[in-house]
Amino acid sequence: MKAWQYTGLAIALIFLGVQFVPNDLPEVSQDNPGDLLGSGIVDGEVADLLQTACYNCHSNATKYPWYSQVAPVSWLVAKDVKMAREEVNFSTWAEYELMDQLAILDDIYSNVEEKHMPLPIYITMHAEADLDDVQRQKIVDWAEAAMDIIAEEY
């Protein structure tokens, strides 16, 4: 065997080996009574947009594509989803204080407007999350309106 063949074999073995490392992808749950979608503050097209472009990471209802089960991609996905849910988890919306809900909506506003979210790397694999300017504006307008409603309750 030649040197490149040994290298190829080694890479293949390492690839197979890492598949045995547990992937610890965050758990999925479809039963989320405190979800934003049931809060009455969002419906229609914006609700659809959030589900399409945000919910895979920022909710408990993650739909993992097949490649997210394969190391080393699984490690990246696990880390991103875990961090995303810590930052904001729409499935536990009702548990946030009103002021924190306002802070989250304010962050949605700026992150969506400035195209920090959805993450560019996520969009490369999920074309449906590639929001156009009109869609972004709809989310931004909704976030501001929702903030006004919540601030009135406060």
Added chain:
Amino acid sequence: MKKFGLLPAAAIVGLLFFQAAQKPEPEKHPDLNLFDAKMPANVKAVVEQKCYGCHNAESKNEKGKKKLDWDFFESEKKSKQLATMSKINEVLTEGDMPPARFLENKPEGKLSDEEMAILKEWSAGKKKKAE
């Protein structure tokens, strides 16, 4: 000769007094007065001393200005102010502000326990859960 020496000396001494009397007041930020009505004086005092240096409309610290501009804060609507307060509370609780790198060069910028307590209590607002 002695007589002539005395006059300029007296003049200089006199000038010193004059300058001392004319010493300008410590610079104040007129824009901060805008939110007198809403922010408690003790909160405002801490903000002015420990936060305003970076978080103001003319700040050269672009990131600091973008994240929070005290010159703009009070003119914002209630929802935005509450959102900002919540974020202030979070960074204070996490110990992220003032930034560690800033404090390396300016250790006196650190918030005292009392100042920290004042800002945290104010920024917590009245905790209220969604119904």
